[in-house]
Amino acid sequence: MAPISFARGIPGPDLLPIAEFGACAQRALERDGATALNYGPPGGYPPLRAWIAERHGVEPSRVVVTNGSLQGFQFVAKHYAEQGARFFVEAPCYDRSLQILRALEVETREVELAEDGLDIDALEGFLRAGDVVYTIPTFQNPSGRTLSRSSRERLLGLVRERGAVLFEDDPYGLLRFEGESLPQLFELAGGDGVLFLSSFSKTVAPGIRTGYVILPEGLVPAIETLVLTSYVSPAIFVEAALFEFVAAGRFEPNLARVTDALRIRRDAMLAALSRELPEGARWNEPEGGYFLWLDLPVGVDTGSLLARASEQDVTFVRGSDFYLGPGGEESVRLAFSYASATEIGEGIARLGRLVHEAAAVAA
Ligand SMILES: Cc1ncc(COP(=O)(O)O)c(C=O)c1O
Incomplete structure (x- = not known):
C-alpha cells in the first residue's frame, strides 16, 4: 500500500510553483545578483520588505523578514521571555510554537479554544499588563477553527484594556475557500498594538523559508539584534527571487x-x-x-x-x-x-x- x-x-x-520560481531566481540574479548573493540587512531584502509593508499599510522599517515565520516567532518569544512576560496560548495550539516556549522556559498558560476561536471569557479572568497572547485566529493550526468577528473585537478590546500584547500568527488567512473574509486582528487594530506574523510557506512554498513579522517601531532594533547574533542576515537570494515572483504579479x-x-x-x-x-x-x-x-x-x-x-x-x-x-x-x-x-x-x-x-x- x-x-x-x-x-x-x-x-x-x-501546489508548488516550481518552474515559475526557477525563472524568478534566474531573473533575480540577472537583475540584482551582486546584492542577492551577498549578506544583506537584518530586516531582509529591501524591495521585498517594501512590498510586504505596502500590502499591510505600514512603514517598511516595521517589517522584519525572517528565515521562515517560526524563526520570527522564536525571536519575538525570546524577547518577551527575557522581559519575564507570561504567554497565553490556545489549547490546542501549533506544536512547534509550544516547543519553542517550552525551550525558553516561559510561563505559558493554555486558554480553551471554543468552536469560534479563543475563549475570551476564560482569558478575561487571568490577563494582566505585560502578558503576551499568542493566537492563530484564522484557520488555526491544528484545529482549522476561526475566531469570529465579534470575538476579534472583544479580544482586541480586552488586550488593550489590560495593557497586554497581542501576537497574531496568520499563515493561513489568505487560503480561504468560501465564506466571508474576516479582518486580521492587526487590521482591526489599525496596525497598532498587534504584532503580526505571517509566512510565504503556504502561499508560495515552504522551502523558500521566508516569513515576516510586523513590529512596533520601538521593537525592531531588539529583534534585528537577535537576527544579527543568530544568522547575520536572512537568505537574501531567496528573498530577491521571491520579490521577482511577487513583482511579476505571480502571487x-x-x-x-x-x-x-x-x-x-x-x-x-x-x-x-x-x-x-x-x-x-x-x-x-x-x-x-x-x-x-x-x-x-x-x-x-x-x-x-x-x-x-x-x-x-x-x-x-x-x-x-x-x-x-x-x-x-x-x-x-x-x-x-x-x-x-x-x-x-x-x-x-x-x-x-x-x-x-x-x-x-x-x-
Ligand atoms: C501557525 C503556524 N505558524 C508558523 C508556522 C511556521 O511557518 P514557516 O514555514 O514560515 O516557518 C506554521 C507552519 O506550519 C504554522 O502552522
Missing part, C-alpha cells in the same frame, strides 16, 4: 491556484469522513487552510489508533500533541494539504475501518 500522510502540514508537490494567481487545489482536497476529506467514519465521530468543516479536527467516538485511544494506522500506511497527528497539559486525547489533526483527492479518499477509508474496529472494542 502506498503511504498516505494526513500528518504533516505541508503542501502537495502539485495572486498562484494563491488562487493553490486555494482551488486545497478546496478540492478539503471537499474530498469531508466527503470521505461522512462516508467512512462511524457514528460518534465529529469533525469541523473549515472554510480554508490546511487542517481539520476530528473528535473520535468515546473510548477510542488515539495512541493505539495511530500505531494501527501506521501499519496500514496512513498517518495523522494525535490531538494531545497540541496541548501543554492534558487534552486532545480523543481527537486527531488531519491535514488535507498534502495528499491528492484520490489518496485522501483511500486514506480516510483505511482510517475509517480502524476507527470502526476501535469503537466496537470501546463500546
Whole structure:
C-alpha cells in the first residue's frame, strides 16, 4: 500500500510553483545578483520588505523578514521571555510554537479554544499588563477553527484594556475557500498594538523559508539584534527571487491556484469522513487552510489508533500533541494539504475501518 500522510502540514508537490520560481531566481540574479548573493540587512531584502509593508499599510522599517515565520516567532518569544512576560496560548495550539516556549522556559498558560476561536471569557479572568497572547485566529493550526468577528473585537478590546500584547500568527488567512473574509486582528487594530506574523510557506512554498513579522517601531532594533547574533542576515537570494515572483504579479494567481487545489482536497476529506467514519465521530468543516479536527467516538485511544494506522500506511497527528497539559486525547489533526483527492479518499477509508474496529472494542 502506498503511504498516505494526513500528518504533516505541508503542501502537495502539485501546489508548488516550481518552474515559475526557477525563472524568478534566474531573473533575480540577472537583475540584482551582486546584492542577492551577498549578506544583506537584518530586516531582509529591501524591495521585498517594501512590498510586504505596502500590502499591510505600514512603514517598511516595521517589517522584519525572517528565515521562515517560526524563526520570527522564536525571536519575538525570546524577547518577551527575557522581559519575564507570561504567554497565553490556545489549547490546542501549533506544536512547534509550544516547543519553542517550552525551550525558553516561559510561563505559558493554555486558554480553551471554543468552536469560534479563543475563549475570551476564560482569558478575561487571568490577563494582566505585560502578558503576551499568542493566537492563530484564522484557520488555526491544528484545529482549522476561526475566531469570529465579534470575538476579534472583544479580544482586541480586552488586550488593550489590560495593557497586554497581542501576537497574531496568520499563515493561513489568505487560503480561504468560501465564506466571508474576516479582518486580521492587526487590521482591526489599525496596525497598532498587534504584532503580526505571517509566512510565504503556504502561499508560495515552504522551502523558500521566508516569513515576516510586523513590529512596533520601538521593537525592531531588539529583534534585528537577535537576527544579527543568530544568522547575520536572512537568505537574501531567496528573498530577491521571491520579490521577482511577487513583482511579476505571480502571487495572486498562484494563491488562487493553490486555494482551488486545497478546496478540492478539503471537499474530498469531508466527503470521505461522512462516508467512512462511524457514528460518534465529529469533525469541523473549515472554510480554508490546511487542517481539520476530528473528535473520535468515546473510548477510542488515539495512541493505539495511530500505531494501527501506521501499519496500514496512513498517518495523522494525535490531538494531545497540541496541548501543554492534558487534552486532545480523543481527537486527531488531519491535514488535507498534502495528499491528492484520490489518496485522501483511500486514506480516510483505511482510517475509517480502524476507527470502526476501535469503537466496537470501546463500546
Ligand atoms: C501557525 C503556524 N505558524 C508558523 C508556522 C511556521 O511557518 P514557516 O514555514 O514560515 O516557518 C506554521 C507552519 O506550519 C504554522 O502552522
